[in-house]
Amino acid sequence: MGANAVAIGRPVMFGLALEGASGVDSVIDYLHRETVNTLLHLxxxxxxxxxxxxxRPAAAPGTYEPLSVGAERLG
Structure with missing residues (x-):
């Protein structure tokens, strides 16, 4: 379907820089919660x-319209 891996090095490094090992734990916990939440929605x-x-494929450049415009178009 797409990627075989996802790079999460930068957020982990930010967590490490800000709070040490507990910052890394916080980042991993946050990513886990977001993944579980997304799976539930799907x-x-x-x-x-x-x-x-x-x-869903991303909108082609220049084709994005705000939700309010799309809602008006659909009636």
Whole structure:
């Protein structure tokens, strides 16, 4: 479906610089909570359940419209 890995080095390094080991733990905990929350919104129990239908392509440059404009267009 896409990436085989995700780089999280920068947030981890920021956590380390700000709070040492507990900062790293905080960053990892935050990323875990966000992942679980996203999976719940998608109706998936784990990353292995994600399929291509869970992903929308990004809008082409210049085609983005605010939600309010899209809602008006749909009536």
């Amino acid at each position: 109706g998936a129990n784990n990353l292995g359940e994600l399929r291509s239908e869970h992903v």
